[in-house]
Amino acid sequence: MAQTSHCMTIADDDPRYEELRSFINSHENKNGIAMTALQEAQNLFGYLPLEVHKFISKETGVPIAELYGVTTFYSQFNTEPRGKHQIQICMGTACYVKGAQKVLDKVSETLGVGVGMTTPDQLFTVNAARCLGCCGLSPVMMIDDEVYANLADVSEIPAILDRYREKAQ
Ligand code: FES
Structure with missing residues (x-):
């Protein structure tokens, strides 16, 4: 990619x-x-x-x-622009075993940016996270405070991201 x-x-x-x-x-x-x-x-x-x-x-x-x-x-400072929405993709063990890498790949492919990067429209920043504390729902992704669970079927990820794009218009 x-x-x-x-x-x-x-x-x-x-x-x-x-x-x-x-x-x-x-x-x-x-x-x-x-x-x-x-x-x-x-x-x-x-x-x-x-x-x-x-x-x-x-x-x-x-x-x-x-x-x-x-x-x-100090982690409070950013040298790169941050997106309006922060995507946290859990790469903890439970999520990793259940396909976190596929989730990360799908998000990156859909948005055209990799981990630590922000989309050109500054809507999203993609982050890899450690355990988000809800391993029973793995693989898990958070967008801001919203948890998206059981994402083993990554085909639903583009629709999730589209909802944020639509809200931003
Ligand atoms: S390992 Fe992903 S929520 Fe715990």
Whole structure:
């Protein structure tokens, strides 16, 4: 299956940069500004690509490497855009034995993206998960808070995903 990597960029004149600059400038005490600025940037942009790190570095004087150190250490930060809906495909033992790989393959094939990736319309991000705690229903997939159970027959997966697409229109 072909997988694509989305290299989305944020325009230099995006007004959110001005908001971020004001936010940084409103903090006279620059101790801990890296963490605070990254949190605000993620609130504004939804994720933290390289260009946002560069901007924060320029505005705060904190080296880019240091900012990336914070971003990669804390799981709350995303360097890639996240989809509106988070798909968790359980790859725990019980689900694996019952065909989790087929579920994952079907989701990837249907959406055209692999694990850890987001669809170009930013509707879905595909994630592989550890045991989701409902092994009796394996193989299991969750979309946001919704559990989809007994998915050994993967033919129903496209229809499940379509329902989210329809809701988004
Ligand atoms: S192994 Fe999948 S829910 Fe437990």
